[in-house]
Amino acid sequence: MDMNYLAENLPLLLQAAWVTVWLTVLTLILSTVIALPLSVVGLTRVSPASQALDMATLLLRSLPTLVILFFFYYGLPQFGIVLSPFPVAVIGLTLSAIAYNIEIFRSGLRAVDPGQIEAARALGLPGWRTWVQIVFPQALPIFTPTYLSNATLVLKGTSVASIITIPELTSVANEIVSMTYQPFEILIAAALIYILMGGRAEPRRSGRTLEHDTPACVFGKGGRRMNGNHPPLRIGFVSLGQGPRPDLEALHNRLFAAHGFEIVPVWEHVLDKLTATELQAIEAGAEAPAIRALHHGAGSDRAVGPPGTNTWFDREALTGRLGAAISRLEDKGVTLTIVCAAEMLPALDIRSRLPVIFPAYAMTAQTEMLARTTPAARIGFVVYGDRQRRQQVEGWRSQPWAGELSLHFSGAGSDIDAIVGDLAPVRPDLVFIWAYGAATGPGAAEQISRRLGVPVVSAAMAAVRMALSFLPAGAEQASS
Incomplete structure (x- = not known):
């Protein structure tokens, strides 16, 4: 030189x-x-x-x-x-x-x-x-x-x-x-x-994550600030698509805060590392059991923003990846795991060391209690389109206690006006927002409930309530 x-x-x-x-x-x-x-x-x-x-x-x-x-x-x-x-x-x-x-x-x-x-x-x-x-x-x-x-x-x-x-x-x-x-x-x-x-x-890497750097001034229930004297709960979340999912994270933070708990969400997205070709290989056939999942489009930048493409994927191909995702979360020290999917999974075979919450079974248990005393109850469901409606009808008809239930569906997803328009004429006794990503905005379920005059339970609400029942008695409440 x-x-x-x-x-x-x-x-x-x-x-x-x-x-x-x-x-x-x-x-x-x-x-x-x-x-x-x-x-x-x-x-x-x-x-x-x-x-x-x-x-x-x-x-x-x-x-x-x-x-x-x-x-x-x-x-x-x-x-x-x-x-x-x-x-x-x-x-x-x-x-x-x-x-x-x-x-x-x-x-x-x-x-x-x-x-x-x-x-x-x-x-x-x-x-x-x-x-x-x-x-x-x-x-x-x-x-x-x-x-x-x-x-x-x-x-x-x-x-x-x-x-x-x-x-x-x-x-x-x-x-x-x-x-x-x-x-x-x-x-x-x-x-x-x-x-x-x-x-x-370049950003400096100090071994700390955004979980530690996010400000703790989070408003709790009733507008009170969450008490920073107690460590927040580490809750695991599994999405069956690709990440990130800030909409679902905000929803869960809001639901736990309503019960006085501050959480640190830890995420696994089962499709995160798959290429466009690999995703195409697991797309569901026209009549096959399927789950609708969000993923990044072929030309999108995965480093910027959440995914924006919805595709129906083969149900067994997705659920086959659940066990490994749950295991990774448990290795990260979560208290329990919530699976952010409201589909019934008949072929599910997962073993875990800690509680795992499947919203579909939480909502099914609530419906069974109603059906035992009111066999002809009218149940409303908010889903994504005809494909999910057909799958839900098949799943519910397989339940021995659900034979007399009257099932009514709205395929409007997150359109509150359309949901109310679809379900108001049948006057349901109970409404489930079955699709996990539907009507996730602040106050959406409450608004539907007020307009229909009936209880409305979202998949995320059912999951959080079930998760709270698995927390030990010593779990600290942030608002205590």
Whole structure:
């Protein structure tokens, strides 16, 4: 290695590194300032604005940054709009970063228990103070590691600006190499500079997890703060799809808090490590017993946000993976495990060291008690479409005590108005939100109950109530 040659050109590389830093800093500032307020859109309800934003972010995530730069640098002059290279680089990099930052911020905001927003409203806090003082401080430690990782990608992505003559680090290094034909020293030096800059943006790993870093100021039942003097319960959760599932995590936090318990949720997602090809191989046939599970689409970024694709998978293929997931959770020291699926699993063969809660059997036990004294009771079910309805009819008809029950179904999933419209005419005695992911929003079950005038039990509610019955007498209540 020629050190004299390297020393001679090092000042040029350092000067170019400052251009890279400025590009990165401006991109991060602009993308954060724009993405943070936009990430709130669509969190509380779906609207035309949130749908338009989702389409825009999907489009920007699908486009390579280089294509965006070419559009502004070479495309706009065709219409008489000429921009200098540096603003084009900032605009292109910012648009690309905004699309990812919106999803990063959303994933953190969704992980905050919605019950805290309700508690803040009950205390009369204005909307902006709720977000600034309650929600964002708790979402910050959740999305910070992903945000910093994305910042490193932005730093490395500035190299594409060399295509439009920006004198950043990659551009200057290539220019020196083209003049001297000595690439080794220059490219090694450029690589080391990138490593030094990028390493400062990476999140520090101290062995602590987000479970430990999440703020403990969680509103409990009645708006009281959860008492931080007692350690929270470690509860295991198994989803039969892919993660993360901030919606279900917020739901369980809210349900346990209603009973005065603070929990640390520990998750296993049975399909997390499967590729698109492997997922396709276990899709259910048209008539086969199936379970509807969420997973990431073929083109989605698993590192950002929850899964968004629903598919019917073979029931036995999914349940065959349950035992290993439950065992892993027990090795992590959970008190018990809740399986986040409300299907009846006739071929289930699982052995565990600790209690495992299957919501379907908790709800079935409640129904059997009703059927023993009111054989002709009318039971309402909230499911996802005809396929789940057919499976439930078959399962219930196999129960010897359920022969006289009158079963009525709504396939509306999470549409509360449609659920009420489907079930109100039959005047059910009891309603189960059987699909685990249906109507998970704050107060959804209570709203359906009030409008129908009957008890409404969700699969998650039944699971939590059953889980509480398995807790030892010495289990600490956070609100005690």
